Amino acid sequence: MYECEQCHGDSDHSKYHIPIVDESKGKKVMLHLECCPKENLIKLLHEKVESEKMFFDEALNLSENLSAENIEKFEKKFGTYDEIKQGIKIDKLVEILAIVDQLKTI
Numbered sequence: 001m002y003e004c005e006q007c008h009g010d011s012d013h014s015k016y017h018i019p020i021v022d023e024s025k026g027k028k029v030m031l032h033l034e035c036c037p038k039e040n041l042i043k044l045l046h047e048k049v050e051s052e053k054m055f056f057d058e059a060l061n062l063s064e065n066l067s068a069e070n071i072e073k074f075e076k077k078f079g080t081y082d083e084i085k086q087g088i089k090i091d092k093l094v095e096i097l098a099i100v101d102q103l104k105t106i
């Protein structure tokens with residue numbers, strides 16, 4: 001549950017089950033995707049995809065250099081399956097797909 005900084009509505013007022021975290025004004029702001037300006041959504045999309053590229057590069061690297069130590073480093077950096085499952089961390093692919101979905105409408 002979160003409150004959107006823009007419209008002050010709660011998470012039920014969005015079609016999406018996750019908010020967008022916009023840090024463009026220097027502080028973390030939670031918004032409904034629908035309340036985030038298009039330019040910011042595009043910027044956030046770019047940042048998130050860049051960060052996912054790094055994730056996949058490192059996952060590839062992990063598959064080529066598998067060790068308990070490297071798995072630990074990888075999970076420390078990107079989070080664990082359990083953290084995503086419990087909602088402690090947001091699945092970045094879901095976030096990217098949500099932004100793309102929202103950009104279709106604006």
Ligand SMILES: [Zn+2]
Pocket residue numbers: 004005006007008009031032034035
């Ligand atoms: Zn809102």
